[in-house]
Amino acid sequence: MSLLAAASEGPTFHPPTIWDFFPPVIAFENTPFAFSRITLAQILATVILVLVFWLGTRRLRLVPGRFQSIVEMGFDFVRGGIAHDLLGRKDGDRYLPILMTIFFMILFMNLTGIIPGINIAGTSIIAVPLLLAIVSYITFIYAGVRKSPKGFVRNSLFPSGIPVFLQWFVALLEFLSTFIIRPVTLILRLLMNMMVGHLMLVLFFSATQFFVFGLSGWWASLGVFTGAFGLAFTLFEVIVAVLQAYIFAILTAVYIQLAIADEH
Numbered sequence: 001m002s003l004l005a006a007a008s009e010g011p012t013f014h015p016p017t018i019w020d021f022f023p024p025v026i027a028f029e030n031t032p033f034a035f036s037r038i039t040l041a042q043i044l045a046t047v048i049l050v051l052v053f054w055l056g057t058r059r060l061r062l063v064p065g066r067f068q069s070i071v072e073m074g075f076d077f078v079r080g081g082i083a084h085d086l087l088g089r090k091d092g093d094r095y096l097p098i099l100m101t102i103f104f105m106i107l108f109m110n111l112t113g114i115i116p117g118i119n120i121a122g123t124s125i126i127a128v129p130l131l132l133a134i135v136s137y138i139t140f141i142y143a144g145v146r147k148s149p150k151g152f153v154r155n156s157l158f159p160s161g162i163p164v165f166l167q168w169f170v171a172l173l174e175f176l177s178t179f180i181i182r183p184v185t186l187i188l189r190l191l192m193n194m195m196v197g198h199l200m201l202v203l204f205f206s207a208t209q210f211f212v213f214g215l216s217g218w219w220a221s222l223g224v225f226t227g228a229f230g231l232a233f234t235l236f237e238v239i240v241a242v243l244q245a246y247i248f249a250i251l252t253a254v255y256i257q258l259a260i261a262d263e264h
Helices: 003-009 037-057 066-094 096-114 127-147 152-157 164-215 217-259
Strands: 025-027
Touching: 025 037, 037 066, 037 096, 066 096, 066 217, 096 127, 096 164, 096 217, 127 152, 127 164, 127 217, 152 164, 164 217
Parallel strands: none
Antiparallel strands: none
16 A cells, blocks of 8 residues: 555645644634634743742752752852853852853743743744844843943944054944844744754654654554654753753853953
């Protein structure tokens, strides 16, 4: 029996499409408060994040317990590994709340992509990456203006040592790079990674369902392989979730560091 003929006898296999990111409305349809599965993922991630840090810090002990130790490890990772390493202790502590919020917000929203029943990251639609990029962008400008109110924009657009006849050309490139490309790349890097991760999981598990329940017989052996790849990619998605949170936070810290550098 050919694959096409066998497929016609079972459930139709629909490959993943971009419409997976527009799930049906769960409640309040046709209102500004329409509630979908992605909204549920974002709210769930926020509630879990607040709950984790509230439980981990409400009764701080000199000798921390296991849960407090895990929460403190997360704090120390962002504080020491990102803020202090790139900005120094003084400026690192000043911008630590922003960096901490960005890192853990992205991390928890990314991880909703592997929660059964939700299966989509809260950061896989443009609204969240856009919001975080705006926060990062505003923080970068604030840091630069705070450090050098009169010289921040001038020094950003006109680096020292550039020949006079090239200054305006370089200024245009610096403007595009610093004020346009940076926030856009922050948005697209996070958004595309989480979108692709979701589509890969849908592909693997849809293929598994197709081979095992749609075709059955010896085709089910292919379902074993696609299912194994799906589970392996789920673990890989955990790594990607952490990595994307780290990259976004560290790039924000790098931009702040560039804004408060001595030449500004």
